[in-house]
């Protein structure tokens with residue numbers, strides 16, 4: 001009997017789509033996955049243990065090896081720069097990162113302020129653009145910052161565009177498209193290669209099948 005594979009799953013938005021994808025790949029995940037407060041869910045028949053973490057923390061669990069595999073947004077991967085392998089684009093939870101601000105915003109300030117939940121990613125982006133900015137890290141409701149004068153611009157996720165629109169903000173620049181990725185701990189990939197490859201194959205079969 002092979003060893004148990006531990007999978008770090010992001011709580012929240014991505015979770016439901018990831019569970020659906022796993023089920024389509026043939027994993028029998030009990031109803032408990034649809035409505036539970038448990039942070040550890042064991043599926044003995046599949047030899048899998050799922051741990052439920054904050055989306056931004058998933059790569060940390062995988063890097064430290066307490067999870068062999070994880071599901072993380074590309075936004076989180078860019079921001080966190082963890083030492084893990086990104087093995088598959090799951091093509092779920094699609095959205096994109098953009099710079100936004102008040103309509104008519106013109107680049108004029110010395111050291112303009114940029115608010116974001118992704119300070120590393122945003123700082124890197126502006127550096128590449130040759131613009132020096134002051135980063136302000138926020139944890140949510142990012143769109144509030146330019147409305148209340150905390151920042152000149154924001155870097156945030158856009159999905160439907162509704163949050164920007166309803167708050168009178170406009171998209172100024174698109175940074176990068178985002179989907180969720182399957183990530184793997186490098187040591188686990190050596191020790192449990194067969195089990196991990198099998199999961200990657202099953203999931204990629206579903207992901208690619210749906211593209212066809």
Ligand SMILES: Nc1ncnc2c1ncn2[C@@H]1O[C@H](COP(=O)(O)OP(=O)(O)OP(=O)(O)O)[C@@H](O)[C@H]1O
Pocket residue numbers: 011012013014054055056072073074075076093094095139140157158159160178179180
């Ligand atoms: N409209 C969206 N807004 C935010 N994240 C989205 C959106 N659509 C897809 N995502 C993906 O979902 C992930 C965030 O999920 P979620 O919003 O549940 O977590 P969170 O905002 O980090 O958590 P919390 O709200 O508890 O701080 C992102 O990393 C991104 O990859």
Ligand SMILES: O=P(O)(O)OC[C@H]1O[C@H](OP(=O)(O)OP(=O)(O)O)[C@H](O)[C@@H]1O
Pocket residue numbers: 139140141142143156157158159160161162163164
């Ligand atoms: O383009 P939309 O479909 O409107 O989605 C984008 C919004 O959703 C997310 O916020 P979330 O709901 O996670 O709240 P938060 O900013 O407080 O984390 C994101 O940070 C944007 O604000």
